[in-house]
Amino acid sequence: MNRPRPATPTAPGAPLPAAGLDGFLHTPARLNICALLAPAEWVLFSFLRDSIGTSDSALSKQLTTLEQAGFVEIRKDHNVRRQTSVRLTDNGRARFDAYLASLEDLVARARGAADSARQRPAGADRLVDDSGHPSPTVDRSFEGGQPTRDGVFSSPN
Structure with missing residues (x-):
């Protein structure tokens, strides 16, 4: 089913959402x-x-x-x-x-975000669970193995 696309702001001075850019000039x-x-x-x-x-x-x-x-x-x-x-x-x-x-x-904001992402401490990009605690690392290369206590899959042997 085709949904209608939202209108692009083209009126002079119309800002682009969340960017503050003039939609008329952005063409x-x-x-x-x-x-x-x-x-x-x-x-x-x-x-x-x-x-x-x-x-x-x-x-x-x-x-x-x-x-x-x-x-x-x-x-x-x-x-x-x-x-x-x-x-x-x-x-x-x-x-x-x-x-x-x-x-x-x-x-500048995008570069600042990229710079701060590069400066994050090791492990800062690990997934977290719903309570905000770090999720265990899962290595799916051991399919058929059993998860160990820390969540890493062990060999099936």
Whole structure:
């Protein structure tokens, strides 16, 4: 039976659960566009298209969505045939910077958790029973054997 998938937050400013990330920017295409626009003043449409590896229509759709949300400004130069330039607005730059700060915080927390896991004392990752006491180690390679007092299976002989 197919269950409906939960909706992905795509409204501008919608946070991703438990991460504080802007769900609107978290879309890979939009994230790539903003990452390419961030270090520059203006970027050519063709550069964005080629860098992202997408079609004109797909990029145009994402840029229109970003423009409607106030993230980017699009400038079409009619003096030069079909030259379109794009830049982050001040609002777009601030929102992208906030997204990056949230992402950096998430990565730092993940690395902190990984670092503390590496620094756990020996045996800290043993299983515990319902009362919180360490469970006995079980070696299932001795199938048919009998468990000894400490829970380790002995040879069937």
